[in-house]
Amino acid sequence: HDIPIIFITSHAEPAFIAKTGRIASYGYIMKSSPEAVIIASIRTAFRLFEDRLNERKKDEIYKSVMAVSNTGAWEFNFVTGVYRCNDEYYKMLGLNPDVYTGCDYTLKVIWEELIHPDDRENALRSISDYIVNGNADIYENYFRMLHADGKWIWIYSCGRNLKDKSGNRTNLIIGTHIDITKLKHSEEIIREKNEELISLNVELSTMNSTLEGMYN
Numbered sequence: 001h002d003i004p005i006i007f008i009t010s011h012a013e014p015a016f017i018a019k020t021g022r023i024a025s026y027g028y029i030m031k032s033s034p035e036a037v038i039i040a041s042i043r044t045a046f047r048l049f050e051d052r053l054n055e056r057k058k059d060e061i062y063k064s065v066m067a068v069s070n071t072g073a074w075e076f077n078f079v080t081g082v083y084r085c086n087d088e089y090y091k092m093l094g095l096n097p098d099v100y101t102g103c104d105y106t107l108k109v110i111w112e113e114l115i116h117p118d119d120r121e122n123a124l125r126s127i128s129d130y131i132v133n134g135n136a137d138i139y140e141n142y143f144r145m146l147h148a149d150g151k152w153i154w155i156y157s158c159g160r161n162l163k164d165k166s167g168n169r170t171n172l173i174i175g176t177h178i179d180i181t182k183l184k185h186s187e188e189i190i191r192e193k194n195e196e197l198i199s200l201n202v203e204l205s206t207m208n209s210t211l212e213g214m215y216n
Helices: 014-021 035-068 087-092 117-132 181-215
Strands: 007-009 028-030 071-077 082-085 139-146 152-163 169-179
Touching: 028 035, 071 087, 087 169, 117 139, 152 181
Parallel strands: 007 028
Antiparallel strands: 071 082, 071 169, 139 152, 152 169
């Protein structure tokens, strides 16, 4: 049950304390404690419980925003090499989140090996440079990743190195993936149309020059 739990006991032995420590409790009070201590402990337990509920609500809101915006979120610890992602990250690639979520993977398995061969070297160099120059503000990159159905999708990736309370860099980089495949396709269509217009203008200019030569 999702309720705040306080242990009130006459046992002060380390074994009992260690056993209760494996349970999500909000206090451990000796029965010999004054009534004021017990009341204060109960109030503290409720306050901690409320804080926990608020944090959970924030987490749910964050997940909802990620899902609605179809944004993949990732977290990379460049010391341990662990790379964690949210459900949308996997859904974007046509992968089943139930198979991957909750597991610890390396950057190589669920990122590097899925990047298009033509984009891989630049993508690896970009994240490596950011890790080395950790004081840089934001990491940004564009690359193609392999979808489960065999197609390539364009990804806009950005992230930032987390800092501790003292402003020092930590080992964590958190970021997002956004599918910009439609945008890239639109850019390609516009580029092709521009090339057609340029070619057409060249042909028209040639025809005009020819006509002018004939009349002259």
